[in-house]
Amino acid sequence: MRVAIGGIWHETNTFANTRTTFDDFRAYQFARGEWIIKRYRDVLNEIGGMYIGSRLNNFELEPTLFAGAVPSGIVTRETYERLADWLLDDLLKNDFDGVLLVLHGAMVAENAQDVEGDLLRRVRDVVGRKPIVATFDIHANLSAEMCEDADVLIGYNTYPHVDIYERGTQAAHIMGKILRGEIRRTVAFEQIPLLSVPQAQNTSQSPMREIMARRAEIENDARVISASVAVGYPYADVECAGMSVVVTTNDNSELAREYVRELREMIWARRDFFQVTNVPVDEAVQRALASDEEPVILVDVADNIGGGSPGDGTILLENLLAVEAQDTVVTIADAESVAQAIDAGIDRVVELRVGGKTDSMHGAPIQVRGRVRLISSGEYVHKGSYMTRTMMRMGRTVVLDCDGLDLVLMERKTMPFDAQQLRSLGIEPADKKIIVVKSAIAWQAAYGDIAREIIYVDTPGICTANLKTLPYKHVWRPIFPLDAL
Numbered sequence: 001m002r003v004a005i006g007g008i009w010h011e012t013n014t015f016a017n018t019r020t021t022f023d024d025f026r027a028y029q030f031a032r033g034e035w036i037i038k039r040y041r042d043v044l045n046e047i048g049g050m051y052i053g054s055r056l057n058n059f060e061l062e063p064t065l066f067a068g069a070v071p072s073g074i075v076t077r078e079t080y081e082r083l084a085d086w087l088l089d090d091l092l093k094n095d096f097d098g099v100l101l102v103l104h105g106a107m108v109a110e111n112a113q114d115v116e117g118d119l120l121r122r123v124r125d126v127v128g129r130k131p132i133v134a135t136f137d138i139h140a141n142l143s144a145e146m147c148e149d150a151d152v153l154i155g156y157n158t159y160p161h162v163d164i165y166e167r168g169t170q171a172a173h174i175m176g177k178i179l180r181g182e183i184r185r186t187v188a189f190e191q192i193p194l195l196s197v198p199q200a201q202n203t204s205q206s207p208m209r210e211i212m213a214r215r216a217e218i219e220n221d222a223r224v225i226s227a228s229v230a231v232g233y234p235y236a237d238v239e240c241a242g243m244s245v246v247v248t249t250n251d252n253s254e255l256a257r258e259y260v261r262e263l264r265e266m267i268w269a270r271r272d273f274f275q276v277t278n279v280p281v282d283e284a285v286q287r288a289l290a291s292d293e294e295p296v297i298l299v300d301v302a303d304n305i306g307g308g309s310p311g312d313g314t315i316l317l318e319n320l321l322a323v324e325a326q327d328t329v330v331t332i333a334d335a336e337s338v339a340q341a342i343d344a345g346i347d348r349v350v351e352l353r354v355g356g357k358t359d360s361m362h363g364a365p366i367q368v369r370g371r372v373r374l375i376s377s378g379e380y381v382h383k384g385s386y387m388t389r390t391m392m393r394m395g396r397t398v399v400l401d402c403d404g405l406d407l408v409l410m411e412r413k414t415m416p417f418d419a420q421q422l423r424s425l426g427i428e429p430a431d432k433k434i435i436v437v438k439s440a441i442a443w444q445a446a447y448g449d450i451a452r453e454i455i456y457v458d459t460p461g462i463c464t465a466n467l468k469t470l471p472y473k474h475v476w477r478p479i480f481p482l483d484a485l
């Protein structure tokens, strides 16, 4: 048996003022043909999991295209069409028995609000009745179209996402069962009129902890093939945005519907717990300075790189410089400042206008003065629990010593999901008093075990927790908390 493997992965923040292009995919995760296996076979992501699962289930993988970009703005029509064409061409060229797809579920292109629904329909048109099993991120905004055209959908069960590899393995096991004729899938799906913010979606904390515990019990029912809860992604202003539940059973529609209804009711009853209030910037900085515990993590919630923000927000940097915070580290994506610092050279003192250049929603550029302490190629490999063994490329990276504050300037915005990001630059996070993370929850995979105090800061930006301040136009209404329900 031979099974095609491929995917297109992007979380699209429709409030971002920049477009995501083909180069953004090339710069992050991109492989075609046999390079997919060579590059990801030993990585603990979906593909690494599908690879092991294929060996255990005795089918060969036929690699096609895998492309992923760092979460960012709407994907251009040209980029989506090019990626989809390549994937579909490869599917047409080869003869195989099924398709394993790695998807996100909250990708938006200029010509498709629900890219995964659109892509799955196109794949279905090409492969006919052959089975399609796809994985999705827990932040997916699932649609009925996705559920219709995939045979089985399997979502991550964790946030931070530390089970990606296991979901890949699970997808391959299910593909094996379908190919051996052991199961006949029946599926139920429901959207819930609820937008939840990332901070409230941590699966090791209430309310998600209880919801996912019940989900796991349901999936353990021998009649169930898979049960997934998608917390949704509120920064994609699309009709299908919001939480949802999908349960696939073995030839038992009624059971699938019952379980979906139960999970939907459980989530809906807890809707108030999916809203949060954060600490004002001034107060957060004062609390961090006064803390006896260290490191203190200042969470720059609204400039969440993993949520599609620019990663060049300056509000916390400005406030920390103003109070001369010591033993503090802040990262900012700013290619122009990196080039200027490198031109000046090691040990030189430079004055730079840093950050706030992508848009006006995350603070203005600010003037900083510091010594160029280190220049790096910006490459490091994840050693922690999230995306383990993935190579990250920040682009050229500079550490500027601003009188006790380490300002990390990188060419490309890079998600703070692994402590190697700082360690590769000679910065030991455990020795710092204050670490600013541009992330909502996933930073915990890097610093959760060393954090002594965590302060979620009410910074401005396109990943704000104050959803009512965002200019929604397309999301289905009524929906909580935009509307009273």
Ligand SMILES: [Zn+2]
Pocket: 137, 138, 139, 161
């Ligand atoms: Zn996610």
